[in-house]
Amino acid sequence: MRLLEGQVALVTGASGGIGRGVALRFAEQGAAVALHCRTAVAAAREAASRIEDMGARAVVLEAELRDEAECRRLVRAATEWAAAGWGGSLTALVNNAGVQPTQPLPGMTAVQWREVVDTNLTSVFACTQAAAEVMGPGGSVTHIASIEASRPAPEHAHYSASKAAVVMHARSAALEYGPHGIRVNTVSPGLIEREGLAQAWPEGVERWTRRAPLGRLGRPEDVADACVFLASPLASWITGHDLVLDGGVSVGPAW
Template identity: 60%
Template sequence: MSDVRDPRPPDPPLPDPRLPDLSGRVALVTGASGGIGGGIAWQFARAGAAVVAHYHHGESRAAALVDRITRAGGDAIAVAADLTVEDDCRRLVAESAAWQDGRLDALVNNAGIQPLTPLDELTAADWRGMYDANVTSAFSCTQAAARVMRERGGGSVTHIASIEGRHPAPGHAHYNAAKAALIMFARSAALEYGPHGIRVNTVSPGLIDRPGLAADWPEGVRRWTAAAPLVRLGRPEDIGNACVFLASDTADWISGTDLVVDGGVGARPTW
């Protein structure tokens, strides 16, 4: 028998009473194998929701997330899908709903890409690829989820946008434009799906920490922490908390809005 033990302390039992109570609800988080997506999925589990952790290439990371949730007493499964394929989006939503007897209460469209390319070097293929991964995928998942939700009287959809949807960054012309489109798509969906009891919003994160970020981009991290009134980078769980709030009954009259989660950096003067 091996004496090797997991050095990490065990997570506290789920659900966490300090968060809104989402017990009995099902949440689908796309891109849950990534850092922000994993943080979102974990916070939904902490709130008591059963979590569908979508992944494309990150099977081992999604499996580790599911294991973490279930070891803490939560309920989760991992489902693979290529969200640039419309039929895969529909299948993902159908499998998510089938898992818990037709329930799908919350969708978080988090999956996306963020390549850095100067505008003069962008190709039309780069542009289309950005929109397929960041906007069209959200459209397809939202449309499929809304068809399930309205049969059950409503639900919530949250898109993960970015502060770059309002404040462009160099080298991100296609990303900036895609995130701006996502914000307007959420408002459009809120308008049309509201009568069915479906609320649609966006969360726009600022700079979110990840392993190795300070080493990869020390100057950017230094400038951010100097500029942010709360004097730190964001954490994936900060975005998860915003998404849990928007999916909860506490936010039941909030739709068509963009919740900025940036540590206050957007309050800095630009002149």
């Protein structure tokens, strides 16, 4: 039996990188997957096609998640897709959509701050609230946070603050949705491989690899496997937890 057999999952920001990896891994483990995207429709459809080639169900749904009404429409569309297609219902949500711009704090504007906070945090709040209204006992919500929730980086004040808030939102949601049988957790990745990263930031990749006890960057599949675990029956007594995936970087000495 695959770990997510019979589940229906909604993955936000599923057109590339971590989100695409999560969507594919969920399908491999038996879930039907609704892949959310904002503008990268072609990439999301390519991932959905791969899922269908596995013999699993997939649908691409577009939404602007900085808009609360759009978050609710997205969850409703995923729920209606599952119900109309085969009588299914939403059982898992992975809040992955996010942005990570750089901006020195002294010159940061409130508009720049809100763009990151609304994308990374307010969308998590709205999608989680909407999903919890339609999930039954056994439902799971996983937020993609970051090790920057506790270890800020220069020019990432808005990003780090939003991810710290995402971790605390999950703990609060775990407390309040637990009586309804819904679990809420976070996965906090470190530096994850992506195309062109080593060429664009060679000194950062080298520095990370040198500091990581496991000696490498993370891969989207590493994050996806953690999300599968947290959505599966293997994690049925885990909620309000932040699962850090950083190859051991955060345990290194700071002096």
